[in-house]
Amino acid sequence: MIFKKIKIRNKTFSNRVSVSPMCQYSAINGKPNKWHYRHLSNLVESGAGSLTVESTAISKKGRITKKDLCIYNQNQMKSHKKLLKYLKSIRDIPIILQLSHSGRKGSAEIPWIKKNTPLKKPYSWKTYAPSKVKRDYKWPFPKEMTNKVIKKTIKDFKNSARLAFMAGYDGVEIHMAHGYLLHQFFSPLSNKRIDEYGLKDKLKYRIHIEIIKSIKKISKKKILGARVTGTDHLSNGSNLKDCINLVKKLKSNGLDYICVSSGGIIPKTNMKIREGFRVSIASKIKKECKILTRTSGMINDYKFIDKILKQKKIDFVAIGRKFISDKFFLFKDRKKRKNDFPKQYTYCI
Ligand SMILES: Cc1cc2nc3c(=O)[nH]c(=O)nc-3n(C[C@H](O)[C@H](O)[C@H](O)COP(=O)(O)O)c2cc1C
Numbered sequence: 240m241i242f243k244k245i246k247i248r249n250k251t252f253s254n255r256v257s258v259s260p261m262c263q264y265s266a267i268n269g270k271p272n273k274w275h276y277r278h279l280s281n282l283v284e285s286g287a288g289s290l291t292v293e294s295t296a297i298s299k300k301g302r303i304t305k306k307d308l309c310i311y312n313q314n315q316m317k318s319h320k321k322l323l324k325y326l327k328s329i330r331d332i333p334i335i336l337q338l339s340h341s342g343r344k345g346s347a348e349i350p351w352i353k354k355n356t357p358l359k360k361p362y363s364w365k366t367y368a369p370s371k372v373k374r375d376y377k378w379p380f381p382k383e384m385t386n387k388v389i390k391k392t393i394k395d396f397k398n399s400a401r402l403a404f405m406a407g408y409d410g411v412e413i414h415m416a417h418g419y420l421l422h423q424f425f426s427p428l429s430n431k432r433i434d435e436y437g438l439k440d441k442l443k444y445r446i447h448i449e450i451i452k453s454i455k456k457i458s459k460k461k462i463l464g465a466r467v468t469g470t471d472h473l474s475n476g477s478n479l480k481d482c483i484n485l486v487k488k489l490k491s492n493g494l495d496y497i498c499v500s501s502g503g504i505i506p507k508t509n510m511k512i513r514e515g516f517r518v519s520i521a522s523k524i525k526k527e528c529k530i531l532t533r534t535s536g537m538i539n540d541y542k543f544i545d546k547i548l549k550q551k552k553i554d555f556v557a558i559g560r561k562f563i564s565d566k567f568f569l570f571k572d573r574k575k576r577k578n579d580f581p582k583q584y585t586y587c588i
Pocket of ligand 1: 259260261262263293294337414417466500535536537538557558559560561
């Protein structure tokens with residue numbers, strides 16, 4: 240079942256395993272550097288059916304750290320274009336760019352230097368969020384976004400999607416999870432607004448819908464996905480029902496697929512990490528929303544992947560760390576090797 244093709248828009252994915260987006264915090268002025276070429280070419284070679292490139296900021300304020308990949312101007316677009324041309328020359332698989340705004344989780348230290356730590360003055364910048372609510376005691380208060388700033392942010396998402404399509408990406412994935420800006424608008428723990436961008440209104444999830452609608456207007460051919468939050472893993476946070484509500488609205492505005500993630504709205508939640516811990520929640524969302532569904536989180540075993548695909552719990556999976564620690568794990572079984580496996584390595588692994 241892993242090697243059963245899947246089609247999204249006009250793109251065929253040769254198998255059901257996708258490389259999960261993984262931020263490298265290694266960009267220079269928002270542009271990919273040599274490390275990205277090395278890291279991403281390895282992942283393209285892995286045999287995965289598609290690749291989602293790391294969370295990429297849609298504006299300077301929207302960066303998590305100073306070393307985030309960005310795509311908000313022509314110069315950055317051109318460097319992404321060069322990278323894509325190189326990656327596609329290695330293996331022509333669908334490559335999607337994840338677009339994000341960090342909101343109150345921005346202005347942070349590079350996590351592989353110091354985890355979950357805001358930058359100190361004079362290196363920090365003022366962050367924005369739906370409401371003036373801190374991420375955690377050690378994080379600063381963000382500035383509440385005005386309607387004007389919200390409208391500008393929606394335009395920034397649209398602009399970045401347009402640049403991503405110009406650079407040659409096959410689609411974009413809007414990051415609505417892991418505690419970043421669009422998750423902050425989704426969760427009652429961080430969104431206390433009482434206007435139309437709050438959670439009381441019937442029109443709730445308005446910013447998410449407006450972003451999807453505006454990107455859909457630029458292209459009907461490119462793939463449009465979203466990484467969503469199945470649950471906050473907190474009793475007073477967002478839950479499965481909220482996610483189903485959001486996904487139904489996004490689907491009716493043209494969303495092609497979802498990747499179900501969870502947690503991250505604050506540093507510590509009740510999330511219990513074990514093999515495939517998000518599969519059951521993703522499966523419930525898929526059943527209710529009837530949308531192509533991917534999930535991630537400790538899905539590392541070939542047999543396990545095959546089983547959840549056969550059971551139709553999900554349509555495809557996203558795998559991160561396993562591709563780094565064991566690049567060719569998909570091909571351990573020689574019989575499974577098809578055109579995706581480098582011929583030169585046939586007798587080596
Ligand atoms: C180094 C690293 C960077 C990550 N960066 C991102 C990111 O840019 N965007 C995102 O949505 N998730 C990100 N994640 C989460 C992964 O995409 C993935 O969902 C998570 O690692 C769980 O899957 P795994 O158990 O297969 O690694 C990152 C994870 C790691 C380990």
